[in-house]
Amino acid sequence: MQGLQTIGLPTCTVGDIKNRADLVVYWGSNPAEAHPRHPSRYAVTAKGLFTPLGKKERTIVTVDVRPTPSARMADIAFQIKPNSDYEVLSVLLALVKGHELDCREVGGVAIEEWKALADKMKQCKFGIICWGMGITMSRGKTMNAIAILKLAQELNRFTKFSGMPMRGHGNVVGIQQVLTWQTGYPMSVNFSRGYPRYNPGEFSVADLVGRREVDAAMIIAADAVGHLPGKTAEHLRSIPLIAIDPKESDTTKVATVVIPVAQAGVAAAGMQYRMDHIPLKQKGVVDSPWPTDREVVERIVTKIVAKKNGRSGVAAGLGKGGAVKGKW
Amino acid sequence: MSENVAVIDLKKVEVFTGVVCPFCGTACDDIEIRVEDGKIKTVKNACALGKATYMHYQSDLATPRIHGQPATIEQCIDAAAEILANAKYPLIYGLDSTELSAQRKAIELAELIGANIDHTSSV
DSSP states (O other): OHHHHHHOOOOOOHHHHHHHOSEEEEESOOHHHHSTHHIIIIISSOOOSSOTTGGGGOEEEEEESSOOGGGGGOSEEEEOOTTOHHHHHHHHHHHHTTOOOOOSEETTEEHHHHHHHHHHHHHOSEEEEEEOHHHHTSTTTHHHHHHHHHHHHHHTTTSEEEEEEOOOTTTHHHHHHHHHHHHSOSSOEEOTTSSOEEOTTTSSHHHHHHTTOOSEEEEESSOHHHHSOHHHHHHHHHSOEEEEOSBOOHHHHHOSEEEOOOOBTTTBOEEEEOTTSOEEEEOOOSOOSSOOHHHHHHHHHHHHHHHHHHHHSSOOOTTTTGGGTTOO | OOOOEEEETTTTEEEEEEEOOOSSTTOOSOEEEEEETTEEEEEESOOHHHHHHHHTTTSSBOOOEETTEEOOHHHHHHHHHHHHHHOSSEEEEEOSSSOHHHHHHHHHHHHHHTOEEEEGGGO
8 A cells, every 4th residue: 555655556447457468467466265256257267358368368477485276377387485575576677677687596586587577578468467465464565566566667668567456355445445535545544633644653553553552442344353463452352342243253252342233245235446446336135133334333423423512512523523622 | 237136026036136246356246146035045156255255144143242241232332432432542443344335434433533543454
């Protein structure tokens, strides 16, 4: 995310991949297990307008630190040393720019192979690098994403090239979009002064909770206790915790208040963003005895507004930040 | 892909076509789901992950409770509002497996109580 903010995203839609891409690189992502239909619908076997023969017309490359099931569908599978992504990407960028490098191997792979890949990238008609958590959760983090995007931008001097993060977790693109459109920032937003402030590292959840700063938490549609780092989860257990979730999870097991809801996309209708930032309409197919997420949050908002009005005798500035005055 | 819902009125069977799968970011929009008497019977076109999302939806559901004791939704919402209104520096986190209008409401709530709001891609 910060990578995108630094350098911008040379992007396309999944439809573009399906119809145009003749070179697909999966870097640090494992679509065969995490996004099973991404290869078949869009990137590998899909037959598109300019790729009528499907897989025969594409070169599939995977780059990962271990052999994954995705590597089996690849034409070329690179297995690199852990935490060497940034090094490899920088070398690829140099090779694409035409520099000669005085080294035998990079990331455990011979330089000739990287040279061949750089040439392939320059010669393709439409290429894309789909990167996953292997990039963002290893050494370098955001810098790795920046390196990929830089490489994609540089390749646009020779051909058409895009980069796309393989977003998981259903609607994680959606909250990013909505937060940006509502507050101007995509994540880690703080309202304690009544207006939005943005500072990842200070206001991002792992740091904030890791420093034991928050004194209450509302976890909605995610399993924080199960997924956050140990120390963070520990602090969440010690404060009043509200869990809004359709299913039992590690969070609901330790939460002070558990509010079950209808699951979006299954029992509740709504909108969801796809990984290429296209909004799609979700349908509710079954009924649920519980209210939807929106209804629950709405009722909490109404309750808090009523409480604040009762206490001060004046209307709380709902949606204007007036309600938080004097708190900090 | 039609937007329509075909209702075959024998045992209250509904077939939904063009359903968008909420599991991963690929958001496949060609899922076909057959619901009989309010129970999901078959899921077509989805991958193993998407199919499991629908087929296992009705198992392992959460129940409303406060401090481990069963409560009504109303009591839970009261308790939640109480906690958030009294907190000095609250956090709202998650929001990735839900839909846009709920996310928007949560941002409104964050502004109202002066909270931090964050989601899973910041970890």
